[in-house]
Amino acid sequence: MKQILLILIIILAACSRLLWLDRFPVSLYSDEADQAYNAISLLKTGADEHGSVFPIGLRSFGDWKPPLQTYLMIPFFAAGFPIEFATRLPSAILGIFTILVIYRLTLYWTKGNSRAALLAAFFLTISPWHILQSRSAMLVGITLFFLSTAVLFVEKSIVRPRYLSVAAVCFALSIYGYYAMRMIVPLMLVLLAVRFRSLLRQYPKAVLSAVGVFVTLMIPLGMAFFHEPDVVFGRARTVSVFYDQGVRLRQWELITQDGVDAPASLTNFFHTGIYMFGRNIAGRYLSHLDPRYLFLTGDTVPPFQISGMGIVYLADGLFLLAGSAIAFSMRFREQMKTMGVWLLLSYLPAAFTFLTPASNRTFSAVLPFVVLIALGVNRLRTKMPGRLFSYSLSAAYAVSFFFFLYQYTIVMPQTYPRWWNWGWKQVVQFVGPIAHRYDAVIIFDVDGMPYIYTLLYGAVDPETYQREAVRTYVADRFGYEHVEGYGTYLFPTDRRWSDVKNDPQPRTLYVVPGEMTDSREEALHTIYYSSGMVMAKIFSYE
């Protein structure tokens, strides 16, 4: 019976993660498009868009994306899958496998409680947080799989120590999967080393072998770091709280308010950077436990937003609390400690950035969440009349799940297509066949890195692009590096259509984002969002 239920859960997971992968989300986000093009480039030329041969870090938009997901896309592009499918399938497939992993992991953590394990698998299957990330190639979906598999194999190594090497491989792969793992994994390894210290004494060869495997896999990253430190840190510098001037300005303001008569030593004591940054970081850490973020508003940064709801269901709230209390009462069990520390570590990397709360950077918290919810449901089930509880629970989650599906498949595509940079594919499909008639195609680079869409949907040969691309490698204030142009395509970032339209260049096609144009302006072609608003206008000057 349990096997049948597990199979049904996997079928539900497969349907919710694989069906219409090209339509929901409504478009490839710029990061997805970039990884897709880099995968194609690696497949055809062995180098990324910048010409780096099989790089350890993808320079991309200057954010140095971890490369694992891109490499995982290559077989799907080689097999001829459509662009959107090839881009998202690795994340979707590994998202499904993660459900199997959480089932096994929950069995270990609850000492064989198969009901709790099935519940955890089910809650992960219907989790809006997990569905959103599994159906997109935003790095965290695949990373979660490798992280959870690593922990699972560490748990299994109690019986078979040779599994430690498998765990080491998975930990290493997770580090190649997402930036946050570069902070979480080392701390997690310390925790696991303390917890499994008896294993260290009993099976030194297996442990040494695992350490050797891990270190070997980290060598390329280490070597790349010496060549280019940003390979390891990515955009960490520009998104970190220490880069944001808010704290320093506030510090200056408070020092000023102390007055010129206040002794400098006292002022420095009261307004130290350590305290102010520490408080700021602690506040950002705790913001991820804000019930409004969890249940009502969710992540406010597109494309990680889910309209009309939080990242977990409202119904999860009660069970999350109950499950946390149960885990707390079992806190002296080693497995619960592992899960607890996993949850606490998940928020650490995001706490050091100024864009909080962040659902993608804290995505590894989704597994402890669903386990806690499962524990809560499992315990409360015994406290209430059986059928009443089952029917109520089923009704609550059915309503929640279908509300999420409604938001995800109907509201978001119709009302918020801009969150996923919808429209650039349509632009390229129109511009591509006629571009040869013009000396220049100028696309205003306001939002969404349009150059990558012209490359991907225009099927631009990677070798040609690597040769022709003009880039200054100067980062903007957000740390992104823009492309000036390639071939006849130009992507100005500092020009306004209002300046250009009165004196346009001849034999030029202009692609202008909707917010720059006037509704009265007649264009060669206009691309509309489903709401009727203008996404872009294409102007032709012969």
Added chain:
Amino acid sequence: MKRSFLLVCLFLYTVISRFWHIGTVPAVASGAVLFGRYGTGFASCLTLLSLYCFVRWYSRSTRTALLAVWVFAVSPWAVEQGRIFSPLQIFTPILLLLIWTAQLIRFKLLRIMRYVSIAVATVAFYWVVWEFQKDTGIASFSSAFSNLFALFSPSMLFVSNTTFWWGGVREFGMLFLSFAPFFVLGLLDLISKKQWMVLGYVVLFGMIASIAPQFPEGRQFYPALPFLSYITAAGLRHLHVRSQTVSLILLCMFLMIWVYEDIQFWHFYATHYSQQVREATDKIVVPF
């Protein structure tokens, strides 16, 4: 003897922290308000004692009672509200005394009547407060829901308490940030032990504050503070772990962080908060 001494020290701390420069920090607009402040300060000191009695009865632990009283005495919100004219300060010790004395009543019917009287007192007092603040109506269901979540957010509890915008210390939460881990531990501890009364009162006052139409102005939530202090105290008891050395290290670290945070609070309160209130006198409609 030792515990009595600690209680006396905490009481003295409360008296000093509530009455020191009561007329100047923050600046007071009129004599009537100053008189009100003395009443509030007195009520805040009384809250300390009633909280001690309540927690000692409820948890059957003098240590927990002392910890709860300490958390309440030093909490930024208690200090800030205890030094201004705040009618809810008068209601809070009455509430705690009513709850505590209810358990002394042996007869079930009388005990039920006592709990009814608590409900009546709560409704009557909030009705007066509403009238006093000239509020009309209540917030919509969706707004109230969101407000409730805002009240229970870590930001409101530990980082930035915005329940009294022009007269509150917005740089600090209701409780100190260093108490946050213990609050979480205490919350889980109470849930696992099914101590629903305390949690029930916190939720009750949260709901009352969340339906106030002028939210995020939400001082109606203040009577929950003693219960929040108790939750934190329950978590502080978990500072004691198996290893004495580790316990000592954790305790020292916590105390260092808390002492610095408390000093920070008093500096902020006496210097920056005072200045903030002085500069916003044209925006303050009801003097406090």
